[in-house]
Amino acid sequence: AQSVAQPEDQVNVAEGNPLTVKCTYSVSGNPYLFWYVQYPNRGLQFLLKYITGDNLVKGSYGFEAEFNKSQTSFHLKKPSALVSDSALYFCAVRRAGTASKLTFGTGTRLQVTL
Amino acid sequence: NAGVTQTPKFQVLKTGQSMTLQCAQDMNHEYMSWYRQDPGMGLRLIHYSVGAGITDQGEVPNGYNVSRSTTEDFPLRLLSAAPSQTSVYFCASTGLSEGDTQYFGPGTRLTVL
Numbered sequence: 001a002q003s004v005a006q007p008e009d010q011v012n013v014a015e016g017n018p019l020t021v022k023c024t025y026s027v028s029g030n031p032y033l034f035w036y037v038q039y040p041n042r043g044l045q046f047l048l049k050y051i052t053g054d055n056l057v058k059g060s061y062g063f064e065a066e067f068n069k070s071q072t073s074f075h076l077k078k079p080s081a082l083v084s085d086s087a088l089y090f091c092a093v094r095r096a097g098t099a100s101k102l103t104f105g106t107g108t109r110l111q112v113t114l
Numbered sequence: 115n116a117g118v119t120q121t122p123k124f125q126v127l128k129t130g131q132s133m134t135l136q137c138a139q140d141m142n143h144e145y146m147s148w149y150r151q152d153p154g155m156g157l158r159l160i161h162y163s164v165g166a167g168i169t170d171q172g173e174v175p176n177g178y179n180v181s182r183s184t185t186e187d188f189p190l191r192l193l194s195a196a197p198s199q200t201s202v203y204f205c206a207s208t209g210l211s212e213g214d215t216q217y218f219g220p221g222t223r224l225t226v227l
Binding site: 004009032034036042043044045046049051052090096097101102103104105106107 | 149155157159162204206213216217218219221
């Protein structure tokens with residue numbers, strides 16, 4: 001079985017400050033890891049993914065994530081938060097080689113204030 | 115490309131009614147899936163399909179039926195709606211190559227009274 005934990009229901013950060021949204025995973029074999037963002041009343045938008053290679057992955061809107069195999073983590077980061085980054089963020093995992101069954105975390109709401 | 119489209123956007127049903135949520139994709143993706151999103155529970159997989167004529171159950175399949183007669187379409191049927199099926203439903207699609215990204219539709223907000 002595979003699982004994802006997002007330990008924080010909400011993260012609050014001031015605009016201009018760095019942000020981190022945490023994600024840890026459990027999967028047998030090598031993981032494929034994804035971050036999605038959901039704005040109010042919208043579908044999920046793909047941000048970035050780790051498949052293989054460099055542990056630091058860069059994605060859309062200035063976001064990046066670092067894959068840490070020993071800690072089984074894939075935290076989402078951004079050096080300088082914007083109010084427009086306020087949204088619900090989901091981490092997801094699937095096992096490499098499988099037919100794309102993604103398992104999602106419960107989501108973390110990011111609130112960026114002026 | 116329209117990507118993944120879903121209809122309707124909103125629906126209100128009475129307990130016991132049936133309905134079909136439509137999903138279509140124009141990216142020639144083999145894999146399609148249905149999720150439901152409930153507060154505090156993330157997205158849970160209902161059913162999925164790896165190609166036309168092939169479907170399988172996900173994590174929460176009870177009360178839902180699917181079929182896949184074409185690559186493009188993957189409708190979700192509620193057989194006899196219950197208040198517990200009040201949720202937001204998302205359809206998604208992806209290719210089957212290693213590392214392919216799953217893309218989501220805009221969602222259908224369903225309320226069962």
